Amino acid sequence: MKAVIQRVKKASVTIDNELFSSIEAGMLILFCVEKGDTQECLDWFVKKILSLRFFEDEDGKMNKSIADVNGEILVVSQFTLAADCKKGTRPSFDNAEKPDVAKNMYEQFVKRLEQTKLKVKTGVFAAMMDVSLVNDGPVTFVLNKSAD
Numbered sequence: 001m002k003a004v005i006q007r008v009k010k011a012s013v014t015i016d017n018e019l020f021s022s023i024e025a026g027m028l029i030l031f032c033v034e035k036g037d038t039q040e041c042l043d044w045f046v047k048k049i050l051s052l053r054f055f056e057d058e059d060g061k062m063n064k065s066i067a068d069v070n071g072e073i074l075v076v077s078q079f080t081l082a083a084d085c086k087k088g089t090r091p092s093f094d095n096a097e098k099p100d101v102a103k104n105m106y107e108q109f110v111k112r113l114e115q116t117k118l119k120v121k122t123g124v125f126a127a128m129m130d131v132s133l134v135n136d137g138p139v140t141f142v143l144n145k146s147a148d
Contacts, residue, residue: 001041001105001146002081004030007054007139011074013123014130021121026071027054028133031109032081033102034095034146041145042105046112048143062139066118073113076123076131077106099126 005027012022029049055064055071066073079102083091096102103125114120123129 001034001037001045001144002032003045003049003143004078004081005049005052005054005141005143006030006133007136008074009134009136011131011133013074013076013121014132015124015127020123020129021074023072023074023119023121025069025136026073026119027066028131029073029075030078030081030131031075031106032078033097033105034082035097036146037097037105042109042112044145045143046109048145050113050116052141054139054141067116070118072119072121074121074123075106075110075113076129077102077125079126 008026008028010022010024011028013020050067051065053063053065055062055066055069057063079093079096082093082096084095085091097105106125110120110122123131
């Protein structure tokens, strides 16, 4: 499993020139499921993302979680994070999970985030989307978790 997490002032998803979803201050998560990812990987991801001290406190230090600041979350499926660019000039996506399995795990991920009572929005799995954001900082983290 991989994710790129960006602290944002706002973010949105547009599909076919129509606004699909948008958030105010919080985090944009580009989320990818890879072959072999397990429920344990998913559990780790949810716990890690919700507990990351990603937001600044009164002293300007990153000491607050998404829940501490009552931030919003936009989750966008991003299978291209599974790309292997080591050989040649064309990325290989062999590490990406099959779409039906990936979609199920993506939906579980979103559902788990929604259970926190934070405002959670999404894109559309496997759709062509225009994703816009105003990165706050910029602050960007990359998370990786493989089945152990």
